[in-house]
Amino acid sequence: MTVAASAVPERVVLAARPQAALRLYCVPPAGAGPDCYLRWAPLLPPWIEPCSVALPGRGTRAAEPSLTDPAYLSARLAAVLDDWTDPRPFAVFGHSAGALLAYEATRHLRRTHGRLPSLLAVSSLSAPHIDAYSAGLPPRLTAGLEGIRELVGPIPDQLLADARLMAAACTPLLADCLLLLHYRHRPEPPLDVPLALYGGEHDPVTSVQDLQAWNDLVTTPAPTQLFPGGHTYLQTETKALVGHLAGTLDAAVNRPVATA
Template identity: 95%
Template structure:
């Protein structure tokens, strides 16, 4: 497959804070662009610079062909995260399909001797080594609107009433579902990176045991932190999630700084 040179993730700075001590990269969930994290900027303290990534075929880049190769995208995402022009520590948060890209980008950085994140935070996605994607996604993709609602939450009436709008909204979602279905986990040693695990209390897509299984992939296990809601809990529990993540980032930042001093 030939991939255009421009088909790479692009950094999006949600609120420029050049004096911030830490950059936080938020990788969008399935079908979404960086705009889904705009509400995070005013909720984060000044010492965190909120960033995201724009992927081909999603959000403002919806006119571009979507890419569904997880290895290609995660390698290019790694180059965005480990920015040689910015020596500040960084953390990465990924929700849904974004969690897989964040994890694989971190593994790619280790393989290439890049700079690891101070924290890897994953949300609402089963651990990649337990083969849950091929079992859980096809039934939802064949269940019509109810299956789609489980993945993205409520669907506005104006989308349901316009077939073209509905197609435009569903195309990037389906692309990210294909990305998950294309994924094959290759065992490597556990990551020596602090981990945070988040999820919804009533998530029909990702169970608590499937979230807990992420602990198999790191050297220091952590507990799952749950919030009210389902698979898209971050839409309704934004402040609670950002507050919890901020509390985790502070000690993670200084622990990583001490380890690399």
């Protein structure tokens, strides 16, 4: 695969806090850009610097070709996470397709002897080793608007009224769905990284059982924290989710950061 040199994830600092003790990288969900996490900044305590990543073909980079190779994207994301110019510890949160990239970037860091995150938080995605993506995604992609709503939540009226806007909005979503469909899990030893699991109580896309299966991939299992709502619960439960995540980070940040 030939990829342009510029086709790499870019760090986006959502609120600059150079004195913060830890950076929290929030990987966008399917079809979204870093802006979806802007509301998190005022909800996080000052010792956490909220960051995200801008992926080619998504958000403000929608004009660029969308990359759908999970191995390539996760390796480039790992380089963003392990910033040698910033010695502060970091954590990573990923929702939906962002959870897969966060996980694979963490595994890439271990393989390359990079720094590992103080916490890996995954949300609303079936564990990657149970092969749920190829079974769950195609029916929703062929179900029209109802299937799209299950994946991204309510669709604004202005998009529904304009076919070109709707097509532009769906393009990055389809790219991330292809990323999930292209993914093949390769067995490796469990990660020695603290895990946090989040999901919606009535998620039609990711079952609680499939979410809990992430515990198979780490050395220390984590409880599953569920919030009211479905696959896009974080749109309505932002304050509760961020509060719980901040508390989990507070407990994890004092744990020595693992090295590969």
